[in-house]
Amino acid sequence: MRHRNCPDILPPRGHAAKRRSIIDAAAAVFCREGFAGANIDIIAAEAGVSRQTIYNHHGDKDKLFATVLREITERTNERAFAILDTFPDQPDDLEADLVAFALRFNKNCIWGREGTVLRKMLMAEGERYPELYEVWRREGPGKIESALASRLARLAHAGYLDIDDPDIAARQFMALNNAEINMPSMFGRSLSDDELLTAARRAVRTFLRAFGRRTPRADRAQAVQEA
Known part of the structure; x- marks a missing residue:
């Protein structure tokens, strides 16, 4: 099966390692052609190396x-953790700061070129490689969600959020943040900055309706309504 909307990951130039060139070319070919349509000769040609070099470095x-899959996951994780380092632990405006964080994550990770390639490969070949899907889920989203959970827990401890289970809250934050952009990303449609911002705002507002801590005034108003 050929996937025409896969973004290319171009091999690095200059003195970059052959190994990186092979991985980048293979990612582009597997995404574009699918596993069945890809072959070592095509990958070697795109990487600018011989087929024997690929066999020597990576086997079959x-x-x-x-x-x-492993290396693209590691690269995506590096970018994700760099964005997580900007998480608003002491927000001046919780909603605005979370929206800005969600937008950074969307642009650099979910909407990033390598993240898109990774999801396309997993969607196309996950049935063939269920064990690799489980490794990706544990080593990719699993690690990111765990790190996000600890940050959300700190916000809850500081009084900004009302969370019983930070792990569930983290998974739901990521699901909401991905909800409006995943399908366009999978099918190659580019979203404008305004569309990405709107998606981030909707995700954060929905998240805060579920986990935002009500102000005392809001609590009193609800108590009056319930009385």
């Missing part, structure tokens, strides 16, 4: 596919 196509 199955092993190369597994390596690509």
Whole structure:
């Protein structure tokens, strides 16, 4: 199956390592052609190396596919954790600061080129490689959500949020943040900055309706209504 909307990850130039060139070319080919349509000759041509070099570095196509998934996941994680370092632990305006954080995450991770390639590969070949999907889920989103959970827990401890289970809150934050942009991303449609901002605002507002701590005035108003 050929996936025409896969973004290319171009091999690095200059003195970049051959190994990186092979991984980037293989990611682009697997995404574009699917596993069945990809072959070592195509990957070697796009990487600018010989097929024997690929066999020497990575073995057969199955092993190369597994390596690509692992390394693209690691790169995506690096970018995600860099964004997590900007999480608003002491927000001046909780909603605005969370929206800005969600937008950074959307632009750099969910909407990023490598993140898109990774999801396309998993969607196309997850049934063939269920064990690799589980590794990706644990080592990719699992680690990111765990780190986000600890940050949300600190906000709850500081009185900004009302959270019983930070892990669930983190998964729901990520799901909401991904909800409006995942399908356009999968099918190659570009979203404008305004569309990404609108999606982030909707995600954060929905999240805060579920987990935002009510002000004392809001609590009193609800008590009056219930009386």
